[in-house]
Amino acid sequence: MFPTPLAILLFLAPESPWWLVRKGRLEEAAVSVRRLGRASVLTNPEESVAMMRRTIELEKNEKEPGYLELFRGTDTYRTLIVCGVYAAQNLTGNLIANQAVYFFIRELLSLFDAPRVPGGPRS
Amino acid sequence: MDHVANASVEAGIGSTLAFALGLITSALQTLFVMFSWILTTYLGRRTIYVWGSLINVGFLVALGIAGSVGRSDAASLAQASLGLIVSVGFTLGPAPASWVIIGETSAIRLRPLTTGIGRGAYYVVNIPCIFLATYMLNPTV
Numbered sequence: 001m002f003p004t005p006l007a008i009l010l011f012l013a014p015e016s017p018w019w020l021v022r023k024g025r026l027e028e029a030a031v032s033v034r035r036l037g038r039a040s041v042l043t044n045p046e047e048s049v050a051m052m053r054r055t056i057e058l059e060k061n062e063k064e065p066g067y068l069e070l071f072r073g074t075d076t077y078r079t080l081i082v083c084g085v086y087a088a089q090n091l092t093g094n095l096i097a098n099q100a101v102y103f104f105i106r107e108l109l110s111l112f113d114a115p116r117v118p119g120g121p122r123s
Numbered sequence: 124m125d126h127v128a129n130a131s132v133e134a135g136i137g138s139t140l141a142f143a144l145g146l147i148t149s150a151l152q153t154l155f156v157m158f159s160w161i162l163t164t165y166l167g168r169r170t171i172y173v174w175g176s177l178i179n180v181g182f183l184v185a186l187g188i189a190g191s192v193g194r195s196d197a198a199s200l201a202q203a204s205l206g207l208i209v210s211v212g213f214t215l216g217p218a219p220a221s222w223v224i225i226g227e228t229s230a231i232r233l234r235p236l237t238t239g240i241g242r243g244a245y246y247v248v249n250i251p252c253i254f255l256a257t258y259m260l261n262p263t264v
Contacts, residue, residue: 002149012185034154045211055231076231082237083244085172085224090248092179092221093213095256096186096206097152 021052148210155215168220175216182209190259 014036019031019073033045037108162171182205189201229237 008195059230059232062232065236067236067240070233070236075233075237078233079240081228082225082241085221085228086241086245087248088176089218089221089245090252092176092217093183093209094218094249095252096183097210097213097218098259099256 017049018052018056021049021058026053148207151207152214154178155211156219159215159219162215163219168223171216172220172224175212175220179212182212188216205215 014032015028015057016043017029017036020026020032029049030045033048037045039047071114159171186202186205186209189198189205192198225238225241
């Protein structure tokens with residue numbers, strides 16, 4: 001159910017400025033930056049595009065990252081933090097949030113409809 | 124939506140009501156994600172993440188206690204209410220904050236790899252959680 005509205009939104013959303021800069025479409029990237037940014041913060045979209053262009057050029061000179069680098073120096077902490085936060089989603093209610101419907105039907109309806117619920121309060 | 128179908132079969136009720144309950148939960152979760160946008164203008168992501176997680180863990184422990192005290196109407200109502208609180212609390216605090224932390228912590232160059240490893244860590248914890256939940260949620264298993 002969820003992907004449907006998402007697909008519509010993605011269709012209407014502006015193209016990623018980073019992607020446009022990578023393709024060399026700088027004017028379109030500036031338009032995207034103007035649409036995506038907050039008006040009070042945005043003063044010069046062209047500057048943001050130039051910054052992206054510089055970053056992408058820098059990235060081209062860097063060598064491909066390897067998995068070993070994830071555990072070197074301060075990147076070790078970054079990797080551990082991301083792993084910990086990602087894994088902890090399971091321990092802070094991810095499952096209940098996804099299975100909430102199950103709870104309501106099992107617990108609430110069993111109050112009104114006890115004989116038909118196996119394992120319900122009055123069965 | 125497979126949980127809805129599964130639950131409606133077990134409870135012996137119309138699938139319409141089950142679908143409505145699912146829709147209400149999704150709507151509430153959507154609303155609370157929107158509230159989290161407002162929350163970020165007042166609180167830092169660290170505050171939201173740490174306190175949101177702690178509070179939700181507290182509610183989860185309470186839910187576990189409510190599920191362990193034997194079968195009664197009061198325990199059922201407590202479990203249903205706590206289930207709702209946990210599911211909206213998760214979408215208000217820990218969930219959006221965790222995605223921000225996952226997206227922003229790693230070095231830009233290593234980001235795809237860090238996120239990949241992080242997702243691996245998620246599944247390592249997710250698999251035993253789902254396995255245990257099957258026994259906790261299904262009284263017939």
